[in-house]
Amino acid sequence: MFEGLNLLVIKYSSLGDVINAVPAVRLLKRNCPDSRIYWLLNREYEGLLSGARYIDEIVVYGGRGLGATLDVVRKIRSLRIDVVIDLQGLFKSGLIGYLSGARERVCFPHTREFSSIFYTRRLGLERGSGVHAVVENASVVEELVDGRAGATYEFDLPVDEAAIERAGCMVKDGTGGDGPLVVISPTSRWATKRWGAERFARLGDLLAGDGGARVVFTGAAGDLDYIEGIREGMKNPALNLAGKTDIKTLVAVLKAADLVVSCDSGPMHIASAVGTPVVAIFGPTDPGYTGPFGRRSVVITSGAECSPCRRRRCEDMRCMKDIRVEEVYEKVVRSLEGDE
Numbered sequence: 001m002f003e004g005l006n007l008l009v010i011k012y013s014s015l016g017d018v019i020n021a022v023p024a025v026r027l028l029k030r031n032c033p034d035s036r037i038y039w040l041l042n043r044e045y046e047g048l049l050s051g052a053r054y055i056d057e058i059v060v061y062g063g064r065g066l067g068a069t070l071d072v073v074r075k076i077r078s079l080r081i082d083v084v085i086d087l088q089g090l091f092k093s094g095l096i097g098y099l100s101g102a103r104e105r106v107c108f109p110h111t112r113e114f115s116s117i118f119y120t121r122r123l124g125l126e127r128g129s130g131v132h133a134v135v136e137n138a139s140v141v142e143e144l145v146d147g148r149a150g151a152t153y154e155f156d157l158p159v160d161e162a163a164i165e166r167a168g169c170m171v172k173d174g175t176g177g178d179g180p181l182v183v184i185s186p187t188s189r190w191a192t193k194r195w196g197a198e199r200f201a202r203l204g205d206l207l208a209g210d211g212g213a214r215v216v217f218t219g220a221a222g223d224l225d226y227i228e229g230i231r232e233g234m235k236n237p238a239l240n241l242a243g244k245t246d247i248k249t250l251v252a253v254l255k256a257a258d259l260v261v262s263c264d265s266g267p268m269h270i271a272s273a274v275g276t277p278v279v280a281i282f283g284p285t286d287p288g289y290t291g292p293f294g295r296r297s298v299v300i301t302s303g304a305e306c307s308p309c310r311r312r313r314c315e316d317m318r319c320m321k322d323i324r325v326e327e328v329y330e331k332v333v334r335s336l337e338g339d340e
Contacts, residue, residue: 002032002145005082008100010093012042012061014189015266016290017133018049019273021087023153024137028085029054031145038079040072040096047247051158069096076100085144086119087137094118108140134293153293155273159252167245167252174239175214180258180336182213185267186230187223190312192284193263195320197226201233202325203261203332208236211333216241216257218250218267259336261328268292277335279328283319284309298331 007028011021018041029037036056041049043062049055059079061072073096084097086107094115097105107119110127124139125131131139134153171181186200207213215236217227221243231238245253254260254267255274262268262278264285271278272292280292280299286308287299301307302322309319 002083003034005032005035006080007032007035007037008059008076008079008081008084008097008102009037009039009087010084010097011087011137012040012093013045013088015045015048016264016269018045019155019157019266019269020133020290020293021137022049022054022155022157022273023134024085024087024141026054026154026156027138027141027152028145031141038076038081040076045247048157048251050248051160052156053158054156072096073099083144085140086115087140089115091115106140106144108136130288132291132293133289155293157251157270157273159248159255159274163246163248163252164256166249167256170241170244170249171214171216171239171253171256174241175216176237177212177214179212179214181216181256182207182211182332182336183216183218183254183257183260183267183271185218185260185262185265185271186227187219188263188265190264190284192312192314192317192320193265195263195281195283195323197230198233199323199325199328201230203328204230204238205234205236206325206329207332208234208238211329211336213258213336215239216253218242218245218253259332261332264290272297279331279335281320281323281328283307283317283323284311284314286310296335298335300328300331 038057038059039055040059043060081100081102084102084105086093086097089111091113098118105119106121106123108124109122123143204215208215215238217240219227219242224242227240227242231240254271259277260271272294277296278292282301291299302319304319307319
């Protein structure tokens with residue numbers, strides 16, 4: 001059915017969502033080894049998957065607006081795509097798939113923004129069926145290939161030696177001692193997902209002081225001042241790598257860590273995907289759907305009745321404020337000791 005075809009996966013954002021689609025694309029390649037798989041991806045995430053063995057070519061979606069969309073449509077049409085697998089499920093992604101010229105265009109059942117008009121088939125599990133986003137994405141591929149995908153969900157984020165060396169030098173030059181390396185990712189695009197600068201500063205102090213850990217903060221360039229405020233609020237030294245790593249080096253830093261502490265964020269998903277133990281702090285979002293997928297992960301919630309609400313704005317924030325620093329610290333220590 002899929003021998004020698006050109007298959008286009010559409011999942012261009014966001015970082016965590018892209019990572020949660022990797023097992024689905026690996027299943028697709030495993031079941032369609034003779035087909036050519038293209039992945040439409042925002043330019044900022046290109047480095048994350050460049051060199052991946054399960055992708056034949058990344059189609060870069062650069063810029064915003066109508067011009068960028070028309071440019072990428074022209075590129076896709078030149079590839080003579082046979083089947084589109086849209087794991088984004090939005091009007092724009094559906095339109096791109098429709099304009100690709102592919103005779104078959106599939107997506108999961110719960111499309112948004114009236115994008116369902118662009119698909120020839122809707123496959124896989126309904127949202128709200130109690131499964132993780134990883135399983136949800138993979139279910140589309142499993143049904144597409146008539147159930148031949150199997151039930152294994154495997155990640156593979158390529159990390160080259162140059163990135164590993166850069167990460168090692170950064171950490172070595174910025175931290176002293178030989179304690180466990182704990183990476184903290186304290187930011188998220190949603191303000192409601194953030195645990196708070198003061199709490200992260202107190203946690204960092206406990207880890208660097210009583211815990212004897214080497215503490216490293218990661219973030220984007222726009223997070224630099226926020227994270228520097230956290231670091232300056234600590235009594236013990238810590239390294240701020242915000243804005244200093246490209247995406248492959250970030251993957252290497254997270255892979256080198258003994259443990260990662262994070263809000264619901266892209267770096268949390270990266271850490272889980274590369275097998276690093278994660279302690280994840282969740283409030284407005286559902287960890288059963290978008291939590292770390294790895295087995296070596298611990299999720300901490302406050303148990304607030306209003307959670308998960310998926311609200312990007314909230315004056316109350318009890319779901320995050322009620323999570324105590326001491327509770328997170330204890331979970332981190334137990335995870336480092338292998339007790340979680």
